[in-house]
Amino acid sequence: MNQTTTTDPKSSARAYTHPGLPEPADKDYAVIGKSKPKIDARVKVTGQARYTADLKFPNMIYGKILTSPHAHARILSIDTSEAEKIPGVKAVITHKDVPTLKYGISPARWDENIFCIDTVKFVGDKVAAVACIDEETCYKALKAIKVEYEVLPAVLDPLHAMDEDAPQIHPEYPLNKNTEIHQDFGDVDEAFSKADYVRTDTFIGNRTYQAPLEPHTATSIWQDGKLTVYSSTQSPHYFQYYIAREFGLPMGDVRIIKTYVGGGFGGKLEPTGLEFAGAVLARLTGRPVKMFYDRAEMFAHNRGRHRQYMKLTTGVKANGRILGVHADFIMDGGAYTSLGIASAYYAGAMLTLTYDFENYRFDMNRVYTNLPACGAQRGHGAPQPRYAFEAHLDNIAKELGIDPVEIRLLNARKPNTVTPNAFVVNSCEMVACLEQARDVSGWAEKKGKLPAGHGIGIATGSFVSGAGYPIYRTDLPQSAAMIKVAEDGTAATLYTGATDIGQGSDTVLCQMAAEAMGYTYEQMKIVAADTETTPHDFGAYSSRQTLMSGAAVKEAGDDVKKQLLEMAGEMLNLPPELLDVRSGKISAKDNPETTLTFEEAARTFFVKKGPLMGRGSYAPPKLGGRHKGAPVGTSPAYSFAAQVSEVEIDEETGEVAVLDVWDVHDCGQVINPALLHAQVHGALYMGMGESIWEEVRFDANGKIQNPTLGEYRLPTALDMPRMHSSLVPSYEPAGPWGVKEVGEGATIPTMGCFRNAIFDAMGVSVNSLPLTQEKVWAALREKRKADGEDVWDPMACECFIE
């Protein structure tokens, strides 16, 4: 992975083609574009919705995992004999009882074992597991397992992980290098030599955690050689694939069933020790085994956002036009790969989207450390580099005396363009987003005119509408769907592998099915995310389901409609081309008097031909350039967003109060406006938490200091600003009905937007996330000192000295 790829920006990108349909003139939709209530709303407000931890099975027992107390240590011995003697303990397992095949979600770096064999690599690494008649006995049994360790020096500082004398974490990966990237597009050096102003800034991103409200849970059951796992998962398919691989089972003998899931945000994309250890415990005991992480164990399992060190150099003309950019990053990957190879590529790849420049160099090292492994969190690798770039751009604008909105408008990407790293952008309303954000926020009246301590900032973002390629190499389509119309036509069931983790995919996909079939949403039922009953789909990640699963669902709906109208044509003695169906009513196009109901035609179809079923599948066209890592960041379509925020800073304490945030999104055709804006609210909330409070902190031994929701500091209802979410009209030819993503995109601009508002308010730059009160206070103090003010130093005050 250590080579430089130089690619001419234009030669590697395929010529722009509209991969889809032109925008329809008549957008008079019956079901989509409407704020239908969520299909699962009633079961969720009444407490009927069953999440994995709510399921009980006859003869079920409970399992827990024993984890390492050391960041890096050699396992000398494990003695389970005392634990096995405790009444109620049904099984105790270590690495000797499980397959030793390494696994991971990234095929290029399988580096995890079900249980550690020689060394433990972070505080929380998996060592053994127990299955017992109840939870209390599990904890007793874990305490009774004796593990002897030889403590080894640990790598806790990612900036020193690549030092020659640093301890080696994985012998296969020298210098603790997990992923090394060098990409070069165009000629950055020449761009810098032609620039009027070249500037370098360095920023640090924070290690954050998804913290879904529902803890990970999995219940494993064996029956006749088949393993069934009920799991709080974002992707039944990847769970099935990797669990089957680990145990050498045919995929058909592994069934993954998603229950209701209490949020994921990237953290539930890959199988955990709960599924692997649970499967072994269930096989050994012959009983269903329920495994779960408590909150502290969730923090230790992690797979949240990487801490990143980001150095950016940009060359611009005097008017602010960007000529070239060099991004030079280091990422703290933690002890394992997780989805980190993709995170590392994403970090650089997504920087080319919102602004149009031709010359770009990206260098990255994702390093191993003896800390919990990092992975994909909402927005994947993109939000922190975006924070860094937006901050960097404001520094440049200030130096050149250009308004932050103007410099962005000048550089904003246009539709039907290709990025230097060969991403084809079809629809793109970046300019409209910026203009609307400027106008709705009252930028012109506020910028430079706000009272002391107030500031206003702007930032942009862009995200994929589904990763162009699956995580492991396969020719499976991205998504497939089936629709079965009930025998009497009074209901239709959508079968989809798409995974609703709260974002509402079950609802929008049923709306899309009904629209395509000419049916009503209220009559739709759904069976989703069960690898045995529903057709393949890769699941909920990379904001892929509205476009990709939606395309498969539309095809299945079109298929039903075609068959239904053929039957109706027979019944009415008319050619089917002359008929249409909408909201359950079939009518002749030229004679609205001639009608038939969907039910009548569907019922007749069943009587004459058997089940009325529709099928659909979706595979994107071949995307991306030919350079190394080219697939990461490809997508059939990209969303765009601009955000403005207004903040008030307490000059004495450094406390940041965010007053208002305006998000303006280009997300193509909207399927469900209420759910769409709710996604923006949630993404902004997460972005705000990461911007101002959230950070996983470690002590000197690599142990997490704040593994609770309170101390990690999830924002509460009292912390949130006024949020304003609005859209610009947009149509994406690559998406069904013109759709694009929204769920992750709104997290991306937030951090940079707040930083820029603080910069505007106080003239100080906070160069690391989160933008805490202490950091703002310290930056203000430095500024006062630099301004020659006599600054009181609290640390020098005797009352602070113990």
Place this chain on the structure above:
Amino acid sequence: MQTISDKQGVKRYLINLTVNGDEYSPVIKGNTLLVNLLRDELDLTGTKKGCELGDCGSCTVLMDGKPVDSCLVLALEADGCEIITIEGVAQHGELDRLQRSFIDNAAIQCGYCTPGMILSAKALLTRNPHPTEPEVRAAISGNLCRCTGYVNIVKAVLDAAEATE
């Protein structure tokens, strides 16, 4: 309170409590948490567990009308109390106005915080039928939601209050 001991001498207590209007007399251990009594013994799994530390509020139930984190309450302490869980909010299949309002305002995403949110909001509206927005925010500030940014939840509670006579 009646007690019995098991073979190891660990005591069990017979408690009496009302849950959603029904009377129960379970036999519990001294360290049994109310949340586990409700979920594991009574199969009322609408009450969720997100942290078991009192941080998240997903386990909120009403105990004699007051919202409590049932992960911080011993089942013993519920002896003689009236408990309302999310399963007891709709009456005879008829949704409470708060539940309706959560649906109408798109205030539910993953739904994991929803039972606790609705019970905290219910307690608020019972003691203060017409709260201000800051009062609503304060009342649900012990209930974390990772999905919604609280925007539509606050709207839903205010809307439900508006609909109140």
